[in-house]
Amino acid sequence: MDPKGQRVKLNDGHFIPVLGLGTAVPPVVPVLIPKSEALEVTKFAIEVGFRHIDCAHVYRNEEQVGQAIQSKIADGTVKRENIFYTSKLWCTFLRPELVRPALEKSLKTLQLDYVDLYIIHFPLAVKPGEELFPKDENGKLISDSVDLCHTWEALEKCKDAGLTKSIGVSNFNHKQLEKILNKPGLKYKPVCNQVECHPYLNQSKLLDFCKSHDIVLVAYGALGSQRIKEWVNLNLPILLEDSVLCAIAKKHKQTPALVVLRYQIQRGVVVLAKSYNKKRINENIQVFDFELTPEDMKAIDGLNRNIRYYEFLIGVGHPEYPFSEEY
Numbered sequence: 322m323d324p325k326g327q328r329v330k331l332n333d334g335h336f337i338p339v340l341g342l343g344t345a346v347p348p349v350v351p352v353l354i355p356k357s358e359a360l361e362v363t364k365f366a367i368e369v370g371f372r373h374i375d376c377a378h379v380y381r382n383e384e385q386v387g388q389a390i391q392s393k394i395a396d397g398t399v400k401r402e403n404i405f406y407t408s409k410l411w412c413t414f415l416r417p418e419l420v421r422p423a424l425e426k427s428l429k430t431l432q433l434d435y436v437d438l439y440i441i442h443f444p445l446a447v448k449p450g451e452e453l454f455p456k457d458e459n460g461k462l463i464s465d466s467v468d469l470c471h472t473w474e475a476l477e478k479c480k481d482a483g484l485t486k487s488i489g490v491s492n493f494n495h496k497q498l499e500k501i502l503n504k505p506g507l508k509y510k511p512v513c514n515q516v517e518c519h520p521y522l523n524q525s526k527l528l529d530f531c532k533s534h535d536i537v538l539v540a541y542g543a544l545g546s547q548r549i550k551e552w553v554n555l556n557l558p559i560l561l562e563d564s565v566l567c568a569i570a571k572k573h574k575q576t577p578a579l580v581v582l583r584y585q586i587q588r589g590v591v592v593l594a595k596s597y598n599k600k601r602i603n604e605n606i607q608v609f610d611f612e613l614t615p616e617d618m619k620a621i622d623g624l625n626r627n628i629r630y631y632e633f634l635i636g637v638g639h640p641e642y643p644f645s646e647e648y
C-alpha cells in the first residue's frame with residue numbers, strides 16, 4: 322500500500338487515513354482569503370497525496386471543497402472511494418428532526434451522495450435557526466434543550482440511510498462519550514472523538530479512554546492551532562517554537578511541524594493539519610518519511626501542560642460545556 326495512504330480501521334469496519342487536511346478558516350478571514358482558495362488548496366492537497374479532508378457546515382466552504390473533490394475525481398487523480406471526507410453537524414441542528422436535513426444540505430452543497438464521516442461538532446445544542454452563533458445579551462450562546470442521545474439516534478438513522486458511512490463526535494469529554502456508549506438500545510458506537518490535541522494538551526487520559534472503547538481520537542489544532550485573536554488567547558506559547566520540539570526536529574533533519582504530526586500518528590491518533598499554503602501542504606505529507614524514537618516520544622509526552630488554545634468561551638455556561646471536566 323502507498324505509505325501516504327496509511328489508514329486505521331474504525332469500529333464499524335471502515336478505514337480512516339491517519340493524516341487529514343484541515344480546511345477551517347476563521348470567520349473574519351474570508352474577507353482576506355477568497356473562498357476560491359479552499360478549492361485550490363484542496364485540489365493541491367489531493368494531488369500531493371492527501372486522502373482525508375476535514376470540513377464542516379460551519380466553515381462555510383463546503384461548496385469549494387466539494388468542487389475540489391469533484392474535479393480531482395473527474396480528472397482521474399482519485400476515485401470517490403479513495404477519498405475520506407468528514408462533515409460536521411453544527412450546534413443549531415442537534416434536535417433529532419434537524420439532523421438528516423442538515424446532512425442532506427451539506428451533501429447538496431458538496432455535490433456528493435454520501436460523506437465518509439459525519440460527527441456532532443460540539444455537544445452544545447443551541448437555538449435552531451439561520452444564525453449559526455445565536456447569542457444572548459452577554460455574548461453567550463443561547464442554549465437549546467436537547468438530549469444528545471436523541472441526536473445520536475438521528476445520526477444512526479443517517480448511517481442506515483447510506484448518507485454517511487460512519488458517525489462520530491467531536492469535543493466530547495469522557496462523560497459525554499459514556500452517555501452515548503451506555504445509551505439503551507445503542508446501535509452504533511461513535512467511531513471517533515475529534516478534539517484539540519498536541520504536545521501541550523496531549524489528552525492522554527481521553528486517549529486511553531477512547532482506545533479502551535475502540536474509538537479513534539482525531540487531533541485538531543495539532544500544529545498549535547490557528548492563532549487568530551477571535552479564537553485563541555495570543556498570550557499562550559507558540560507550540561512550533563518549543564525548544565524540545567525544535568531540537569528533535571533538528572536531529573531528524575525535519576521541521577517541528579512534522580515532528581508534532583508524526584508524534585500523533587505514532588501514538589495511534591489520527592491527525593489533521595490545516596494549511597492554505599502549498600509549500601506547507603507539501604511538507605506535511607512528508608510525515609510518513611521518518612520515525613521518532615521511543616526517547617523522542619517520551620520527551621514530547623513530557624511537554625504536556627494542559628494548554629487549550631480553543632476554549633470556545635462563548636459556550637461557557639452551557640450545561641453541556643465540555644471543557645470543565647478534567648478529560
Ligand SMILES: NC(=O)c1ccc[n+]([C@@H]2O[C@H](COP(=O)([O-])OP(=O)(O)OC[C@H]3O[C@@H](n4cnc5c(N)ncnc54)[C@H](OP(=O)(O)O)[C@@H]3O)[C@@H](O)[C@H]2O)c1
Pocket residue numbers: 342343344345346375376442491492515516540541542543544545546547548561576578579593594595596597598601602604605631
Ligand atoms: N472539531 C472542531 O471543533 C475543530 C476545531 C478546530 C479545528 N478543527 C479542524 O482541524 C483542522 C486543523 O486545526 P487548526 O485549524 O487549528 O490548525 P492546525 O492544523 O493546528 O494548523 C495551524 C496553523 O499551522 C500552519 N501550518 C500548517 N502546516 C505548517 C507547517 N508545516 N509549518 C508551519 N506551520 C504550518 C497553518 O498556517 P498556513 O495555512 O498559513 O500554512 C495553520 O494555520 C481545522 O482546519 C479543522 O478542519 C476542528
